[in-house]
Structures are given as structure tokens and as C-alpha cells.
Amino acid sequence: MTAAARKNPSEVGTLLRGWRERRRVSQLELALRAESSARHISFVETGRSRPSEDFLLRLAEHLDVPMRERNALLLAAGYAPRFKETPLDDPSLGVLREGLDTLLRGYEPYPAFIVDATFNVIAANGGIALLMSSAPAHLLTEPLNAMRLTLHPEGLAPRIRNLREWRGHLLAQMEQQFALTRSQPLRELYEEVSAYPLPPGTDTDAAGPATPMVPYFALPMVIEHEGQVLSFVSSISTFNTPMDVTVAELAVETLLPADPATAKYLHSARG
DSSP states (O other): OOHHHHHOTTHHHHHHHHHHHHTTOOHHHHHHHTTSOHHHHHHHHHTSSOOOHHHHHHHHHHTTOOHHHHHHHHHHTTOOOOSBOOOTTSGGGHHHHHHHHHHHHHHTTSOEEEEOTTOBEEEEOHHHHHHTTTSOGGGSSSSOBHHHHHHSTTTTGGGBTTHHHHHHHHHHHHHHHHHHHOOHHHHHHHHHHHTSOOOTTOOOOTTSOOOOOOOOSSOOEEEEETTEEEEEEEEEEOOSSOOBHHHHTOEEEEEEESSHHHHHHHHHHHO
């Protein structure tokens, strides 16, 4: 056992109990999932027993603990981190970057982009560039943030016709992500963008009726662009069974045209 683990043997137990309570799982239920006993789980959480590395990772898997936080659990227990965090520009991720670039280009003329755990845009295609063409320079500086750009009163927000609904969807998405990761940078971003003033004329009465729209198969983002009204529905993809923190935190978001007019416009704008 390392000196750090001997100094505070209950640290890993406190972290583990926090994740179990966030997931609303009892000690008995977690024990059954992990083929252990509630007594053993209790001993780990109170610091009376130090979990093995494999057992700790098994508990983290059943509690759906994010990969970054699994490393934190291992460190708290006195073990070395199991999962690397490789910079995206590292040569070892060259094949991944090439695949993502191919995916983005292949989706054109429809918008698609890739974000990290705090919604910073890692890469985007020409469809996104089209929608962002009128955004002010200060919102397009690195790191470009998808939530900030969409909800800022100088960003896309004034052009989004159903801003109340779309804003609510994005804030709920951030809340769900925070509940999963407990990321302080994400919490700070949420507090920033949720405090943005709404553009004049936006209906802010959350209890009021939704903005009337043509029926869609999913909530769309309805946005004006150079006199044209465009409608998109969003799809988000992540990697299955990632083994690297960086890869685990990447998400590919694609905006699918929600009506024929939007698809036709995007193909015509492509030239």
C-alpha cells in the first residue's frame, strides 16, 4: 500500500459511496451485480477493507463511473491509473483522427461536429461552417464551445425560432452530463450559459404553450439562415468500450435535416 493510501484509507470508500448514491444503488444491489456481499461493500466504503484493483474496477463498471473518474478511484486506493489520456494530436491516434475526418466530410452538406467532455468543438465540417458564418469573431476563437456559441445572445440564439424549447433541451443535456461526470468545468459552463440573457421577443414563460411548429419525429432546432428557415434534429454518437480517457470523452453530433426543404437548401448551398 502506498503512503497516500495508508494516510487516508477511507478516501476511496468515500468516493465509491458517492458514486453509488448518485446512481441510487443500494449496497446490496451493487454487491449482487459485482458478485460480492453487502458486508464487503460496506467495509470498503468505511475504509475497513481495501479493495483489490480488479474489484474496484468491477464496481466502477457496474456504477457506470466515467473513465476519468475510474482513474481517480484507483489513485485513491493506492493504485496506478489504468487508463491513458492521450492528446488527440498524438501520432498514436492518427488513425482515429483520420476516421473522424472522413466521417465529418462524408456527412456533408449536413452539419456535423465533434466535441469533448465540456462541449469544446474538436472538429467540424462545412455544414457547421455554413451555419456559423455570421457569428462574431469573439465566439469563434479557440476553444470554440458548442453550448456557448449556440446560446450566447450574439451567437445562434437570436436566429433560433424555437429557442425556448431548444435552450431547455441543451441545458437538460448539460445537467444530465454533469450528473454523470460531476465535472466542475462543466458545472461552470452550465452556470455561464444558463445565465445568458434571452434575445428580445423570446417567450420565457416555461409554463406557456410550446412554439407552434409542423409535427416532427423529434424536437428540431428551427433556425433562420440568410432568409431561409432550416430545421434539424440532432443525433449524438460515442465510442463503444473506449480504453483511453480522451476517446471516452469524445462525442460526434450530427444535424439531420428535419424536412425536405432543409435538405434541398443544404445541397444547393454546397454548390
